[in-house]
Amino acid sequence: MYPIVKKCRLHETVTHMEILAPAVAKKAMPGQFVILRIDEDGERIPLTIAGHDQEAGTVSIIFQKVGATTRRLDALEEGDALLDLVGPLGKPSDLEGKEGKKIAVVGGGLGIAIAYPQAKALHERGADVDVIVGFRSSSLSILTEELKSACTHLYVMTDDGSNGHKGLVTDALQERLAAGVHYDEVIAIGPLPMMRGVCDMTRTYDIPTVVSMNPIMIDGTGMCGGCRLTVAGETRFACVDGPDFDGHLVDFDEAIIRSRMYRREEAQSMERHENCSLLKQGGPGHA
Numbered sequence: 138m139y140p141i142v143k144k145c146r147l148h149e150t151v152t153h154m155e156i157l158a159p160a161v162a163k164k165a166m167p168g169q170f171v172i173l174r175i176d177e178d179g180e181r182i183p184l185t186i187a188g189h190d191q192e193a194g195t196v197s198i199i200f201q202k203v204g205a206t207t208r209r210l211d212a213l214e215e216g217d218a219l220l221d222l223v224g225p226l227g228k229p230s231d232l233e234g235k236e237g238k239k240i241a242v243v244g245g246g247l248g249i250a251i252a253y254p255q256a257k258a259l260h261e262r263g264a265d266v267d268v269i270v271g272f273r274s275s276s277l278s279i280l281t282e283e284l285k286s287a288c289t290h291l292y293v294m295t296d297d298g299s300n301g302h303k304g305l306v307t308d309a310l311q312e313r314l315a316a317g318v319h320y321d322e323v324i325a326i327g328p329l330p331m332m333r334g335v336c337d338m339t340r341t342y343d344i345p346t347v348v349s350m351n352p353i354m355i356d357g358t359g360m361c362g363g364c365r366l367t368v369a370g371e372t373r374f375a376c377v378d379g380p381d382f383d384g385h386l387v388d389f390d391e392a393i394i395r396s397r398m399y400r401r402e403e404a405q406s407m408e409r410h411e412n413c414s415l416l417k418q419g420g421p422g423h424a
Contacts, residue, residue, distance in 0.1 A: 138218040138219070138220065139156050139157060139158050139173075139218055139219040139220075139221075139222040140156070140157045140216065140217070140218045141154055141155070141156055141157075141213055141214070141215055141216065141217050141218065141219070142155050142156065142157050142193075142195060142215065143155035143195075143215060144213075144214060144215050147199070147279040147280075148276065148277055148278075148279065150201055150202050150203075150277075151199065151200070151201050151202075151247065151277075151279055152199070152200060152201075152202070152210075152211050153187070153197065153198070153199045154197065154198050154199075154200075154210075155190075155193075155195045155196070155197050156195060156196055156197075156198065156219065156222060157194055157195055158171075158194065158195065158196050158222050158224075159194030161186075161189070161196050161222065161224045161225055162189045162190060162191050162193070162194050162195055162196050163191055163194075164225055165186050165189040165196055165224070165225040166225065166229035166230070167186075167229060167230045167232065167254040167255045167257075167258045168185075168227065168228070168229050168230030168251075168254075168255060168349065168380065168381055169185075169186050169224065169225035169226060169227045169228075169229055170183050170184060170185045170186060170224060170225070170226050170227050170351075170357075170380065171183070171184060171186060171196065171198070171222055171223060171224030171225065171226065172184075172221075172222075172223045172224065172226060172354065172356075172357045173198075173210075173219050173221060173222045173223070174219065174220050174221040174222075175206065175209055175210060175213070175219055175220060176220050177220060179206060179209065179220070180206050181221075181354075181355055181356070181357075182206050182207070182210075183226075183351065183354040183357065183376075184198045184199075184200055185198075185250065185251045185349075185351070185380075186198070186224065186225060186254070187199045187250045187251070187253065187254060188253075188254055196222075196224070199247065199250035199279070200247070201246075201247050223357060224357075226357045226376060227357075227375075227376060227377070227379060227380050228377075228378070228379065228380075228381065230255050230258070230324075230347075230381055231347075231381065232255075232258050232259060232262060235259055235262055235263075235264045235322075236262055236263040236264060237263060237264065237265070238264050238265065238321040238322065239264075239265045239267075239318075239319060239320050239321050240259055240264050240265070240266050240267070240320060240321060240322050240323070240324065241266075241267045241268075241269060241310065241313070241320045241322075241323045241324070242255060242256040242259070242266060242267070242268045242269070242288070242323075242324045242326070243268075243269045243270075243306050243310060243323060243324065243325045243326070243327070243331075243335055244268070244269070244270045244271075244306070244325075244326050244327055245270070245271045245306050245326075245327030245328055245331040246271075246327050246328050246331075247327075248326035248327030248328070248331075248349065249270050249279060249280060249284075249326075249327070250279070250280065251326045251349055252268065252270065252284075252324070252326045252327075253280050253283055253284055253287060255324060255326070256268050256284065256287040256288050257283075257286075257287035260287050260288055260289075265289050266287070266288040266289055267288060267289060267290045267291075267292065267313065267318075267320075268284050268287065268288040268290070268291050268292070269292045269294070269306050269309045269310055269313075270284065270291075270292070270293055270294070270306065271293070271294040271295065271296070271304075271305055271306040271309075271327075271331075272293070272294075272295050272296070273295065273296045273297065274295055274296065274297050274299045275293075275295055275299040275300040276299070278293065278295075278300075281293060292309045292313075294306055294308065294309050305331075305334075306327075306331060306335070307331070307334045307335060307338060310323070310335065310338060311338060314338070314342055320339075320344050321344075321345070322344065322345045322346070322347065323335060323339050323344050323345070323346045323347070324346070324347045324348075324349075325346060325347070325348050325349075325384060326348070326349040329389055329392055329393050329396060330389075330393070332348045332349075332384060332389070333389040333393075335348075335384070336348065336384040336385055336387070336389070339384075339385075340385050345383070345385075346383070346384040346385060347381050347382070347383065347384060348381070348382055348383075348384035348387060349379070349380045349381055350364075350366055350375045350379050350380050350381075350382055350387065350392065351375065351380055352364045352365075352366065352375050352392065352395060352396060353395075353396075353398075354375065354376050356376075357376045358376065358377065359374040359376055359377040359378075362374070364376050366379075366382070366387060366388070366391070366392055367387075367388035367391050367392075368382050368383070368386050368387050368388070369383075369386040
């Protein structure tokens with residue numbers, strides 16, 4: 138069992154948890170992930186390690202309530218425990234030789250939780266890091282204070298302009314590039330269309346670009362094939378070959394199609410979860 142030692146809601150749909158997992162915390166590195174299961178009836182879900190504390194023996198996860206399992210996870214409180222937590226999985230992000238380099242870390246949506254540990258590690262190694270992040274609204278922003286301390290410059294965009302900077306992360310990146318800023322590397326983490334947009338832009342400027350691919354995963358060992366991608370015309374598995382890949386070589390069209398394959402099943406799972414919740418609360422259908 139893996140006890141939840143700390144829980145806080147970053148806003149109404151996003152939750153941060155610290156979980157006691159000393160063996161995972163001992164070896165965790167930026168870019169890696171865990172696969173967890175709430176109980177014996179639960180599905181296995183992958184979540185990127187948002188931080189870890191070797192002394193305390195804890196790993197941090199940040200997740201959004203988007204499906205039945207993440208809603209069940211959010212219902213747990215401090216003192217509750219997960220049945221399984223396997224990791225660290227995946228290859229760590231390549232941080233070697235980045236000292237003194239000019240790097241842009243671009244995060245969108247929940248990808249910002251993944252962008253933070255990478256930006257922090259690069260900043261601590263002496264890289265000149267610009268962080269560009271985007272939210273639908275300033276009320277949905279997360280980790281902005283932490284990001285400020287993990288970079289040289291932080292640029293925050295919002296879809297609705299509620300923070301005074303309306304636009305997409307690609308708008309902010311384009312503005313920087315058009316102004317003559319030279320980046321040795323760009324790291325993009327977030328929704329597939331956003332990462333594709335960043336890669337289309339950086340390809341024009343011939344800037345090496347790394348993306349973090351997080352497709353559906355089941356076993357995390359490359360056996361099930363659920364997380365397969367096409368990279369440079371060859372099949373790769375995000376769980377063992379990634380999650381970081383050369384963004385200019387990823388087939389994003391295929392990845393986007395595959396990401397939508399199980400929408401019907403996900404909707405059915407959510408419906409069952411909501412019906413069970415109503416029954417427990419004594420709502421419609423409660424005998």
